[in-house]
Amino acid sequence: MEKVFVRDILAALDDLTGGRCVSGPEDYASGKNPFVVTKSSGIPGKAVTEMPGLVCGDPDMEVHKIAVMMTLTESAIELAAATGVNVIITHHPVADGANSGGVLLRTYLNLYHIAVFEVHEAFHGLHPGIPWLHGHKPIYSNICYGGIQGNIIHVGEVLPEIHTIGDIVHRLDALMDLETEDYILQAVRKYRKCSAVQETSMVARGKIILGSEDSKVKKLIHIFPHTGVLPEHIRSIVKEYPDVDTILASISRVYEGNPLLDVARELKLNFVCGNSHAMEIYENGVPLAAALRDHLPEVEVLIFREKIESIPLANVGTQGIRDYGDKISREYLHRKGN
Numbered sequence: 001m002e003k004v005f006v007r008d009i010l011a012a013l014d015d016l017t018g019g020r021c022v023s024g025p026e027d028y029a030s031g032k033n034p035f036v037v038t039k040s041s042g043i044p045g046k047a048v049t050e051m052p053g054l055v056c057g058d059p060d061m062e063v064h065k066i067a068v069m070m071t072l073t074e075s076a077i078e079l080a081a082a083t084g085v086n087v088i089i090t091h092h093p094v095a096d097g098a099n100s101g102g103v104l105l106r107t108y109l110n111l112y113h114i115a116v117f118e119v120h121e122a123f124h125g126l127h128p129g130i131p132w133l134h135g136h137k138p139i140y141s142n143i144c145y146g147g148i149q150g151n152i153i154h155v156g157e158v159l160p161e162i163h164t165i166g167d168i169v170h171r172l173d174a175l176m177d178l179e180t181e182d183y184i185l186q187a188v189r190k191y192r193k194c195s196a197v198q199e200t201s202m203v204a205r206g207k208i209i210l211g212s213e214d215s216k217v218k219k220l221i222h223i224f225p226h227t228g229v230l231p232e233h234i235r236s237i238v239k240e241y242p243d244v245d246t247i248l249a250s251i252s253r254v255y256e257g258n259p260l261l262d263v264a265r266e267l268k269l270n271f272v273c274g275n276s277h278a279m280e281i282y283e284n285g286v287p288l289a290a291a292l293r294d295h296l297p298e299v300e301v302l303i304f305r306e307k308i309e310s311i312p313l314a315n316v317g318t319q320g321i322r323d324y325g326d327k328i329s330r331e332y333l334h335r336k337g338n
Contacts, residue, residue, distance in 0.1 A: 231259050
């Protein structure tokens with residue numbers, strides 16, 4: 001079987017993204033690659049520059065297994081090292097310390113001989129999969145609406161099988177296999193003897209906020225609230241597409257008090273929340289993994305899926321761990337008023 005090297009992964013990613021990856025320092029420094037983006041909230045020292053391509057690793061290292069995931073964490077690095085994975089491809093950008101357990105990326109990754117790639121903005125807009133999963137076909141798409149990099153907005157016409165906003169929610173429940181997710185959650189609650197355990201895919205599932213299950217839908221605006229979409233963006237799109245009847249928010253969502261809900265009420269639009277970020281591993285991760293498998297069939301490709309549970313402190317771990325936490329807190333960590 002032909003060997004595959006880290007440089008072959010970069011070539012495959014560059015190919016499947018249509019040449020959007022960074023190939024060298026000249027790409028990064030020149031400003032010519034629009035997908036090399038520095039993002040900052042203005043918090044001192046917290047800016048991160050996205051660099052689609054190889055972030056850390058030896059281009060000449062032979063590849064054994066590839067893992068595709070959303071966001072790099074120390075748990076993922078440990079899982080990779082323990083299971084023979086030596087290439088991790090993350091959707092989201094990677095930063096020293098933040099994505100490597102508080103230590104330097106090179107120190108941690110080189111310890112286990114792991115190479116890391118990121119793609120994020122370079123992968124956006126390449127496929128209509130997220131709209132399809134949500135039951136519509138885009139007739140207009142913009143990945144930089146209002147001049148805001150990453151502010152993706154679609155206007156879509158629903159698929160023939162979608163008639164109501166309830167159909168959208170039920171479609172997502174089925175495609176994301178939330179029946180199995182609920183079964184697993186109930187088993188965890190039973191095993192832990194704690195009904196208060198929560199899990200992201202269940203508590204942040206599809207939900208109708210404005211409208212009812214029977215509300216008709218033909219044309220919708222598909223937004224991603226965390227990317228910077230503003231009420232004036234909605235008003236502008238409705239002027240162009242006055243027959244829009246629904247706003248669909250996915251990846252992130254809105255809650256009462258958000259001005260996007262106010263503009264939906266003002267314009268008499270339904271408002272539906274679709275998949276949350278917890279499901280993007282299916283939406284963007286699985287297509288990316290499938291493309292890599294097709295480019296490099298010699299290498300096994302795995303999905304690293306993150307699952308986050310919420311457990312009350314009184315129920316976490318064993319009694320021994322809870323006693324340990326109490327002891328350390330009491331003897332070493334100062335309390336208010338002490």
